[in-house]
Amino acid sequence: MSTEILIAGGGIGGVATALACARRGITVTVLERAAEFGEVGAGLQIGPNAWRVLRELGVLDGLAGRAVLPSRWALTDITTGEEIFSLPFGEAFEERYGAPYAVMHRGELLTALITACRGTGLVTLVPGKEITEVGQDGESATAHCADGTSLTADALVAADGLRSVIRAQLLDAEPPLLSSYVVYRGPGPRPEGIEDAVMLYVGDGIHYMQYPISGGTMLNRVASFKSTRGEPGTDEWGTPQELTEKFAGAMAYVRQAVAEMDIGKRWPLCDRKPLAGWAQGRITLLGDAAHPMNQYLAQGACQALEDALALGAALAETPGDPAAAFKSYEAARFPRSSAVQELTRFVGDFCHFGGAAALLRDHFLARLSAEDRYAYTDWLYRADGTLPSRALPAHVDLYALRS
Ligand SMILES: Cc1cc2nc3c(=O)[nH]c(=O)nc-3n(C[C@H](O)[C@H](O)[C@H](O)COP(=O)(O)OP(=O)(O)OC[C@H]3O[C@@H](n4cnc5c(N)ncnc54)[C@H](O)[C@@H]3O)c2cc1C
Numbered sequence: 001m002s003t004e005i006l007i008a009g010g011g012i013g014g015v016a017t018a019l020a021c022a023r024r025g026i027t028v029t030v031l032e033r034a035a036e037f038g039e040v041g042a043g044l045q046i047g048p049n050a051w052r053v054l055r056e057l058g059v060l061d062g063l064a065g066r067a068v069l070p071s072r073w074a075l076t077d078i079t080t081g082e083e084i085f086s087l088p089f090g091e092a093f094e095e096r097y098g099a100p101y102a103v104m105h106r107g108e109l110l111t112a113l114i115t116a117c118r119g120t121g122l123v124t125l126v127p128g129k130e131i132t133e134v135g136q137d138g139e140s141a142t143a144h145c146a147d148g149t150s151l152t153a154d155a156l157v158a159a160d161g162l163r164s165v166i167r168a169q170l171l172d173a174e175p176p177l178l179s180s181y182v183v184y185r186g187p188g189p190r191p192e193g194i195e196d197a198v199m200l201y202v203g204d205g206i207h208y209m210q211y212p213i214s215g216g217t218m219l220n221r222v223a224s225f226k227s228t229r230g231e232p233g234t235d236e237w238g239t240p241q242e243l244t245e246k247f248a249g250a251m252a253y254v255r256q257a258v259a260e261m262d263i264g265k266r267w268p269l270c271d272r273k274p275l276a277g278w279a280q281g282r283i284t285l286l287g288d289a290a291h292p293m294n295q296y297l298a299q300g301a302c303q304a305l306e307d308a309l310a311l312g313a314a315l316a317e318t319p320g321d322p323a324a325a326f327k328s329y330e331a332a333r334f335p336r337s338s339a340v341q342e343l344t345r346f347v348g349d350f351c352h353f354g355g356a357a358a359l360l361r362d363h364f365l366a367r368l369s370a371e372d373r374y375a376y377t378d379w380l381y382r383a384d385g386t387l388p389s390r391a392l393p394a395h396v397d398l399y400a401l402r403s
Contacts, residue, residue, distance in 0.1 A: 003154045003315060003320070004028070004154050005018075005026055005028045006141065006143050006153040006155070008031055008134070008143060008156065008157065008158045008159060008160045008166055009032065010030045010034075010037045010125060011159060011304075012039070012304055013159040013286050013287025013301070013305075013307065013308065014157070015030060015113040015114055016057065016305050016308035017157055017286055017287075017307070018030050018125075019057050019113055019116050019123070020057060020309050022122040022123050023120065023312060024315060025122070026315055029123075030117075030126065031145070032129065033130040033131070036127050037114060037125060037127055039106035039107045039109075041267075042105060042107075042185055042213065043103060043104070043105065043106070043185075043211060043213045043220025043222075044104055044106045044109060044298075044301055045101070045102070045198060045211070046102045046104060048097035048100065048101060049302055049306060049380060049382075049383075049385075050305045050306065051099035052383060053302075053308070056309060057116065057308075057309070059116045063104060066104060066214060068102065070089055070102075070198050070211060070212070071088065071195075071197055072088045072090075072198070073087045073101070073200070074086045074197055074198070074199050075351075076200070076202070077201070077362070078206060078250045079203055079250060085366070087377075093374070096378075101198075103212065103213055105187075105213045105220075129145050129149075130146040131146075131165065132144055132165065133165075134156055134166050134283055136281050136282045136283055140154060140282065141153060141282040142156075154282065155282040155284075155323075155326070156283045156284075157285075158170075158283060159289060161287070161289055161292075162176055162270055162292045164285065164288070166285065167289050170285075171277050171278070174272075176292060178232040178233055178268055179232065179294065179348075180228075180232055181224055181226050181269045181348070182224065182238030182269070183222060183223075183266070183268075184222070184240075184243060184265075184266055185222050186221045188218065188219060188221065188260065189217070191219065194210070194219060196216065198210075199211065200351070201254050202352065203250065203354070205225060205352050206224065206225040206226070206247060206250070207223075207224050207225075207352065208247070208257065208258060209222045210222070221257060223243060225242070225246040226352065227242055228242075229242055238268065243258065243263065244258075271293050271294050271344070271345070272292050274337070274338035276334055279323070281326075282322050282323050283326075284311070286304065286308070286311060287300075287303070287307055290307070290337070291303060291341050292341075293340060293344045294345060296348040297344045297380070299380070303336075307329075310329050310332050310333050311329045315329075335387060340380070
């Protein structure tokens, strides 16, 4: 029996899902609100867990010459310039996880996914289609669009991001949780002498991150700080002037890098608490629509890619019964993505410690053995990585998945 799927949202999650479905012989239509398929922002870190997904989806050729494989991930004190911790991404890392750690331009990843979708002959990409509401009956699911049109298929996947209208309609109308941190992203040409590494400089309530992208020709730069002016999201909150003030005590290199950034747009950081119930009959949530998270573990898009693969497999396993496929997809994905969502918050706090907490952190990291450095990332990056039982947040209701 042939299945047709509608996907709401043509970001990395939506397009990867289209490809994962098409690889299983499923026909897909992707509806994207924007006039063109494209990605805002610049760099993306892709951990080995997501690189394996990209390999399985057959998009690595499309990234050749564009994805950069950095030599290491390093944590440095933003004030003194002292290196606190370094995780090498060499042979041992790649062997352990069966894939490298990669960094790339978001737009280049999306292009590679779109090219692969086109190659299947099963994916139709429709820009300029904003979904306002969805509906379903026992046989089909329908997307109603702002231009007055409606499209119907066997099932619908909501990959419409952090502010998903479909999530609001079906599961949770609450707005995302706004953190007090603001992010400025300023990619630019890569200056001479920049190491091929993911460099994170941390201080009390601030961080600066950089890594090369676009075949190593560009440098992705991100500066973030905890704003102490007004309410998150308001005009006086997280301004460029506060950015300069907050970074005034940073080492000269970071101060200069931040001063050189083109800071046209600020990004208030948002996430949500894990909430089960993505699968609702013939409609399911995926990616940021299902489990938006902060960026501190660099896993939001990686988790969306894992979702995509799991969803394609689930649909192929129960042909003709997308509702059952969506239930088993959620059961497979919810515990892991919930743990990542929660751990991400902790990692944010850990990076932004000041005073005695920062001293303890640095002391702990400096004494990790070579093996222990990896032990903390095994469950996240390893193909057979099992979730440590204590990693699952207490409030995550696994029972809800069984009903
Ligand atoms: C500063 C920062 C750094 C990050 N760094 C990393 C990183 O290094 N690694 C990583 O893995 N993740 C990272 N992330 C997270 C990552 O960006 C997201 O998790 C990921 O982009 C989510 O993809 P998505 O497809 O689910 O949603 P989105 O990328 O938000 O895509 C949703 C799409 O749906 C469309 N849409 C929305 N509403 C509608 C509608 N009503 N109708 C039709 N279309 C609609 C939108 O236009 C958009 O194209 C970072 C996030 C931030 C903020």
